[in-house]
Amino acid sequence: MPGTTPRSLDLNADLGEGYGRYTLDGDVDVIPHITSANIACGFHAGDPRTLDAAVAMAAEHRVGIGAHPGFPDRVGFGRRMMALSSEEIITDVVYQIGAVQAFCRRHGTRLRHVKPHGALGNLAWTDDRAAEAVAAAVESVDPRLTVMAWHGSALERQARRRGLAVAREAFLDRAYAPDGTLVPRSRPGAVLHGEGAILDRARRLARDGTLEAIDGTVLDVAPDSLCLHGDTAGAVDLLAKVGAALQAEGVTLRAFSAAGEGT
Template sequence: MAREIDLNADLGESYGAWRMGDDEAMFALITSANVACGFHAGDPLTMLGSARLAAEHGVALGAHPGYRDRAGFGRRALAVAADELAAEVLYQVGALAATARSAGVEVRYVKAHGALYHRLGADHAAATAVADALAGFDPALVVLGAPGGELERAAAVAGLRYAREAFIDRGYLADGTLVPRHEPGALVHDPGAAADRALELVETGGIAADDGARVELAPDSLCLHGDTPGSVDIARAVRSALDAAGHVVRPFA
């Protein structure tokens, strides 16, 4: 049975003379863009370009805050206190919101990046601080994240809508967490395999873990990473498969 699904990607991660991925091609294939806000990647000019691309393609713009960790691309866990973490998330969301306004669009949701994403799913104090801060900034914001963790519970208490996502280009463990990036099976590079995973997630609500166990996710959005090798080919295959199957691909926010 056909259903609605969002297709999001982590984008806007270039800065200065350093380029990450092909954002222009990706914006034409997705419906929501998680744009880096300058801490783990991105810079003001890249943020403005991303906001303009979102406006051009009718893509929902989301803030993608991370730890202050360019050297580690935001994928290293940092011991930042919960109150400071919430302030840093607000700082990043506010920067993208101001940039987006000048491009005629608005930030419609927030999705944390990398190690911060995983911490907010498991750390009650950090998740509560961030959810409360976001609700104080804009109660209409949607929070995008993993199913069933501390952030989903904190968002509900704060009165924020929460959207669940599943990863097309990442492997899962039986407990619903992602296969660590340094282990075999962490990344899905084959466009055909990614397309099959997308259809399975949309049509069944779950996916097979690395050991064959069933992981139930019930996603509102499917995620691709702009820094995955071959990301454009993967996104094109996924979008074509969803369209061919009659699913309606549109923003969740």
């Protein structure tokens, strides 16, 4: 509710997005500064060794682990739209969830949430067919899993329709359009780079759950979790500062999945 400081917020990052000999600077180094990790599953990025290392480190730091499934598009980093049938989306998402789930078992922990990546996530924001397919995939694997979605999105609607838990997410490093969707990365200003702008957004979201769209429109996004992308320049330092800023606002940093611990 606007004007009310939440007692707790989750802080998440997308990671495990290297592949083979190609690694991203600071990728898993963000883990000590977050409470939930969205780990690439091998389609848009990641491989068995990268996935294993990310899950192991997240488990060591008691960070909530999520699968970050995307389109099968390594060349485009999963950020290019693909025309897949509902069944293709379902089976691709099930496959990717299963990969992370297996490594969670290997390291004595469990998978807690699912967050679609890139173009798949953008499609599930507005398209009920794609959103229903993602939600169906999650439910078929484990209905205890939380779906990370955007406030008012088709994915939130379809996940709730199936009785799945939803954690609403807001982005600290992406610009928003007036309709609440993300500004396409191809447009200038789509990514927030300035430390001051990112910290100001974190504080505002902590205070009243709102943020400002690119045209000045105030959006009430009511987040449960805040995301800063692991491939954002200086992500490790930024996340440390975001965490400190949130705590200064009286917010406890806590994985949203912790509420279901032991269930």
